[in-house]
Every structure is written in C-alpha cells, then in structure tokens.
Amino acid sequence: MPRFSWHTLALALAAVALVPAAVACSGDDGDDTSPGGAQYMGAIVTPPIEKPDAILMDENGKPFDLRKETEGYVTLLYVGYTHCPDICPTHLYEISEALKKLDPDVRKQIKVVFATADPERDTPEQLKQYLDTFDPDFIGLTGTRDLMDKFQVALGLQPATRTDLGGGNYAVNHAAYVMAFTKDNYAYTVYPSGMGQKEWLNDLPLLVKKGFRKE
C-alpha cells in the first residue's frame, strides 16, 4: 500500500511537470478563433459594411458604377493612394500573389478595386500605371475630392486627411484594411496590415463559395 502511493505520487508529479511543457510547445497553432466554424481568418466587422452605391471614374477614365460592375463578384475594396510607399503596395502585392495561386474558377469570381484617397495626384493614368505593376485586372477608382470623401464616409471611414512631409510632399492618412464584399454586397470581414497571402488563400475560396451568412 505505502509503496503504491509513492508511485502514484511520483507519476502524478511527472504528469503535472510535463503538462506545461506540452502546452508551451503547442501554443502557436491553437488559434482557432474562427466564427461559427466558418474558418475565416479575416477580422469580422459588425455591423457588416454595405457596398456603396457610387459612380466613380475608373483607371481608363470611364465612369464606373460600383454596384453594377461588381454585381455577383466577391469584391476586395481598398482605399489608398499611389504615392503610398508602404501599406498600399504591401496589400496589393499580397492580394496579387494570392490570386495567382487560387483555383482559376475561384479567381474569376473576384474583382479587386483600389479607390484613391488622393484624387489630386491619382489621375486615371497614374492609377493604371500603378495597378498594372500588380495585376492588370485590378480596377482603380478616382473622382473629385468631394466624391471620394463621400465614398469613404459611405464605407464607414473618415475622409482621408493629409500629413505634410515638407517640400510639397504629403502622406495621406487612409484606411488601414482591405474590405471583402461578398456577393450579397456586404463586407463581413476586413484584412488589416499584416494579413497577407495566407489569409487570402484561406478566405477567398470561402468568400466565393460560401459567402458569409449569419447563422
């Protein structure tokens, strides 16, 4: 009897000592914080963002009716500016790389729209030249300052403001994340800086095939 209890105690100690080590090891892959089993990696926005009903000018200088032109597509929308050296090109690059790796059948159900928060500098030509370096299919949108401000407000954003950098240069403070509109014209998920190909490759097929319905 006494011997047995010593063994039990020792085994119990062994178990206790090993548990934290095991937990520490597996800590990294335990991030299953996806909503309702949908396995989305994007950040969930509540309430969802409604796709604005707006007519702006595209990168070819033609009027672009956002609702009509993107009807039936998953639409990734980002508000940025081409003189943005950091976050904008990173988002666009990550999206373009993910799209190349997607099943073509999924890919063709996705449109990518880059709307400028800096219409003074971002002419259609400037947008086209910029976007073509990522993917010639990317759509660029511009318009008057007033239109672009209203567009951002419709997306739940603050109209972009400027930070003067001196020497006639300025930075534009703009949306931190890409919005993903599902085919029902609502965005339930957004993708902040730091999310990249991994998140897109996970979420885009889901967004295309499943959408995002409240369960």
Added chain:
Amino acid sequence: MTSPRTRVLFALMAIVALLAALAAVACGGDDDDTGKQQADDGRQEFKLGDLTIVDPWVRTTTNNVTAAYMTIKSKGAADTLVSASSPIAGMVQLHEVITEGATSKMQEKPGGFPVPAKGSVELKPGGYHIMLMDLKQQPKEGEKVELTLKFEKAGEIKITAPVKKATGSSPDMDHNAHGSSSGMGGMASPTAGSGR
C-alpha cells in the same frame, strides 16, 4: 524503511525534470541557429562597428516616392539610426506607420529608429521604413540603390539595397503577437498556415 521509497521518488523526479528540460529545449531551440544559417545563406549584410545591417531592400515604384527596409542588429551597445540619404532621392525621412482604429497614418519618427543594445530593430511594411521622396529616377526591379545610413554613435555607412516588389514570397509577420520571445524567422508559418 522510507529510504527505498524516497530513492524511487527522487529517481522519478529526476526523470521528470530531465523530460521537462528536453521539452523546453525542443520548444525554443530554433531562434539563434536559423538566424545565423540564413545569414550564411545569401543574406546581405553590412557591418559598422557593433552594428549589422541585414537584408536591405527598396520597393519598386511608379511615381516619385518609395521606401527602404532592412533589419539593424547590434551585438553591443544601443544606437539610433538618425538619418539616411540616397543619391536617387531629393528628400529622405525616417517614417513610422501608426494605425488608429480604421486609419493608417504615416509620419516622420521623431528622433529616428532606436536599435536596442544586443538586439535589433526591423524596418518592415506596416512599421518603420526609410521614406525616399522626390526621386530623380524610379528604381526598377533588379537594380540596386545606394543608401547612406547615419547612426548617432556608430557614424555613417554606405550600403546598397536591391530593388524588389515586396519582401519576398514569405510573409514573415506573425500578427498573433505572443510577446517578444520567438519573434520572426521564416519558419513561423508551417504550423499556423492552412494555406491551401
């Protein structure tokens, strides 16, 4: 009477301790080694005193601004990158990106980029970058850009940075931020990556 029992107990506890230690080693082992290996595997390094500039790169652009990135390590004292210049840019600033709620803001970082003692600072998208403005020429992929970095203590160093579209295909940011311990390193993704 008690001694054989205690001996068994101690033996078992020793095994437990050993196993725990092994588990701990297995967990945290990768850091330093991979860093060095990668350094030997074609990483670009520039040395200035205690400082090492690792893998600098400049982003391609279609207009007159772009950004430069790199990691700056110190094996000794703390230092600060106070300014930078480049023959291709009329104006160069050290910038940080701050995200507040839905808005990202890029602005000059007062005082420059601190390099911690026996530590490193990473200039990467979404954080710190060297902002190159009033470009005299647009850097194209495959070209190299000359940069002069000025540190508060270590002084100046001239480096060349390749021009790239992006950091590369390995998005090495782990946004789940578990403290600082096992930060970056290209090995971060295999476990978390459900990239199908």
